Amino acid sequence: MTSFKRSLADSHGSSELSSKVFLRSSKGKCTKIVRELYLRHDIPCSSRLCTRCLADTKGDSYGRIRPFVLSPSPPVNDTIKVPHYIVPDTNIFLHCMDVLEHATITDVIVLQTVLDEVRARSLPLYNRLRALVASEEKRFYVFHNEFRSETYVRREPEETINDRNDRAVRRGVQWYHEHLKEAVKDSGGNIAVVMVSNDKGNLEKGKREGVICCSSTYPMLNIGQRG
Ligand SMILES: [Zn+2]
Numbered sequence: 049m050t051s052f053k054r055s056l057a058d059s060h061g062s063s064e065l066s067s068k069v070f071l072r073s074s075k076g077k078c079t080k081i082v083r084e085l086y087l088r089h090d091i092p093c094s095s096r097l098c099t100r101c102l103a104d105t106k107g108d109s110y111g112r113i114r115p116f117v118l119s120p121s122p123p124v125n126d127t128i129k130v131p132h133y134i135v136p137d138t139n140i141f142l143h144c145m146d147v148l149e150h151a152t153i154t155d156v157i158v159l160q161t162v163l164d165e166v167r168a169r170s171l172p173l174y175n176r177l178r179a180l181v182a183s184e185e186k187r188f189y190v191f192h193n194e195f196r197s198e199t200y201v202r203r204e205p206e207e208t209i210n211d212r213n214d215r216a217v218r219r220g221v222q223w224y225h226e227h228l229k230e231a232v233k234d235s236g237g238n239i240a241v242v243m244v245s246n247d248k249g250n251l252e253k254g255k256r257e258g259v260i261c262c263s264s265t266y267p268m269l270n271i272g273q274r275g
Pocket residue numbers: 092093094095098099100101102227231
């Protein structure tokens with residue numbers, strides 16, 4: 049038996065999500081395990097277009113704030129004609145790492161859900177992805193969507209882990225897009241956050257949910273173009 053409980057946001061900028069899992073041993077004894085997850089409201093988007101996250105970010109225990117990663121002049125190309133950041137799904141990292149490593153592919157959001165899936169599927173590709181994240185010029189940013197309250201999604205009954213993770217990716221992209229639209233509203237700027245996937249089902253669901261999507265042809269067809 050499993051039950052979930054979500055509490056109200058507390059006064060420290062985080063919400064608590066706890067799950068109780070009851071395990072029954074072979075002798076019939078029941079043990080209760082409680083797992084707690086603290087969801088935060090202050091994990092930054094790390095776009096240099098966003099001043100709100102900069103104001104909300106508390107930094108480390110010394111008050112040091114990591115410099116924001118994503119460019120204030122995001123790429124533009126023939127496929128996506130507005131300034132944008134891309135959010136590749138797991139399969140794009142697994143199958144198109146060479147393209148993503150190309151010097152002209154920059155300003156990429158790596159969702160934590162995707163990073164974890166890449167690590168589980170291929171350690172060599174995970175290490176190549178970590179190298180991209182470590183490169184200042186590439187501007188690949190790991191966003192901890194599983195720990196931010198607006199982007200965390202709970203697995204539904206009957207939902208597979210894969211479907212739940214795909215939904216978490218779509219939710220992450222949708223949140224990013226709305227968040228950054230809000231961030232540039234006053235300055236009259238334009239910005240889009242785009243999910244890149246080669247999964248037909250995921251692309252169709254994304255379009256239905258209002259997520260801006262692009263197939264895996266995106267990075268390969270548009271290398272080198274920048275507005
Ligand atoms: Zn922000």
